[in-house]
Structures are given as structure tokens and as C-alpha cells.
Amino acid sequence: MSTPVLVFDKVRKSYGSTEALKGISFDIAPSEVVGLLGPNGAGKSTLFQIAAGLFAPDDGTVDVFGLDYKQHASEILARLGVVFQSRSLDLDMTVNANLKFHGQLFGLSGKLLETRISEVTELLEVADLRKRPVRTLSGGNQRRVEIARALLNKPDLLLMDEPSVGLDATTRRKLVDHMQVVREQQGTSILWATHLVEEVDRADRIVFIAQGEVTHMGSPAQIIETSGAATLTDAYVALTGGADAHVEPAA
Numbered sequence: 001m002s003t004p005v006l007v008f009d010k011v012r013k014s015y016g017s018t019e020a021l022k023g024i025s026f027d028i029a030p031s032e033v034v035g036l037l038g039p040n041g042a043g044k045s046t047l048f049q050i051a052a053g054l055f056a057p058d059d060g061t062v063d064v065f066g067l068d069y070k071q072h073a074s075e076i077l078a079r080l081g082v083v084f085q086s087r088s089l090d091l092d093m094t095v096n097a098n099l100k101f102h103g104q105l106f107g108l109s110g111k112l113l114e115t116r117i118s119e120v121t122e123l124l125e126v127a128d129l130r131k132r133p134v135r136t137l138s139g140g141n142q143r144r145v146e147i148a149r150a151l152l153n154k155p156d157l158l159l160m161d162e163p164s165v166g167l168d169a170t171t172r173r174k175l176v177d178h179m180q181v182v183r184e185q186q187g188t189s190i191l192w193a194t195h196l197v198e199e200v201d202r203a204d205r206i207v208f209i210a211q212g213e214v215t216h217m218g219s220p221a222q223i224i225e226t227s228g229a230a231t232l233t234d235a236y237v238a239l240t241g242g243a244d245a246h247v248e249p250a251a
């Protein structure tokens, strides 16, 4: 069996008296797309930030590419792509300038950087927007540029925390399509945290998290079968006792 790209082992984290994570364990295989699905306050962002190395768990371990952050942070970050919930592009700079700046942070320059920018903008279908200031782009296109930026270093693992916040249903669906292409063309593993069932219905595996604990885990088909429901949304509602599935009507 191939070595997992990410392993959470009994991860715990509290904020004062609030236990945000109560011993989370699961892993992600190479090229696997895992949906981390849970209602507001379940602990998704906390787990995501630990995976991205922003802070350490109180207890338990996180290994990324078989390495731990304490000793190998720069090696891990060189192979990681991260899309945070809040937007972080410079709105006054062009798409190209944003990508160039970020690529340089990864030590890319010259022709190689140019090639990578062309590849990622074509992959996310924003190549024709490269000369536009980010401010003039729609929310959906800004999000695509952020994902393109996270792919500049050809990450082996892409972490995305609710990347579709504020996007309409059609744009969200398109984002899911794009992520399938990223996985197919680059073999990137993806951890996609969301509270929207329809964003992860094509994931290889879904991890349900509620109140800081993993409650169910399996492929969408396995989860549907376990619950006896007809759809993944019904399964989510059945297995989580009706925690907010947040399925929004199609646009």
C-alpha cells in the first residue's frame, strides 16, 4: 500500500474550555480526494489549520508526506497547496502579478515560472484573465485564480477550506469539475472542507465530522448504503441526525 500523504492520529485541540477536536484520526492516500463534511462549528477549520501547519494540536500527531511540522515545516510547505476560507489575493494587482509574486515565494522564476503560470491558469480556465486586475473579476473567477495560485508549486496535497463560500450553485459545481481535472491531470490529493454535501458527492471518500469527532467515513456509495438512504444528502441527514446539510437549490 502506498504511504498516505496526510495522517491525523488522535488529534485534539481546545480553545479554553471548548473542545474543538476530540481525537480525530484518518488519513489521505496519494491522489485521493477526501471531503471533510460537517455542520458549522464541527471543527473543520481547526483541523484544516492544523493540517496546514498554522498551529500544533494539543495532543495527537499530524504527519504530512511522512514528516512532522516540528522538524520539517519547510519541506512540507514546499509540497503543499492551501486555499483558505478568506480571500487573500491582492485586488489591485493583475492576476499575472499575483501569480508571479506567489511563484517567486516558492523559488520559481524566469521561464519555469512563466510555464507554471500558463499551466495553472489554463487548468482553471482563467488564462484569458491574466492581464486583468483581480478587483475586476467575478467572485468565482477570483476563487479560481486562488486555486491556480495554490497549484503553482505542483503540490502533492491541496488543502481547501470552504473554497466556495459566497459563490452561486453553478459556479460551485464548476469548481468541483475543476478539482476533478486537477486530480486527474496532476495526481494531486485533495482535502476539501465544506458543509455543502453537493461539493463532495464525487469525492473518493467522505469524512463526517460533528462536535469535534469523526462520526462516519466511507465512499459516497458506502455512506448511502450504510444509511439506507436514497441520496448522499439524505444519508448525511440520517447519519447526523439532521445537522445542517445546507443543500442549496440549483441556480
Ligand SMILES: Nc1ncnc2c1ncn2[C@@H]1O[C@H](COP(=O)(O)OP(=O)(O)OP(=O)(O)O)[C@@H](O)[C@H]1O
Binding pocket: 015, 018, 019, 020, 038, 039, 040, 041, 042, 043, 044, 045, 046, 047, 195
Ligand atoms: N479562535 C477560537 N477561539 C475560541 N473558540 C474557537 C476558535 N476557533 C474555533 N472555535 C470554536 O471551536 C469549535 C470548532 O470551530 P471550527 O471553526 O473549527 O468549526 P468549523 O466546522 O470550521 O465551523 P464553520 O463551518 O462555521 O467554519 C467551535 O465551537 C468554535 O466556536
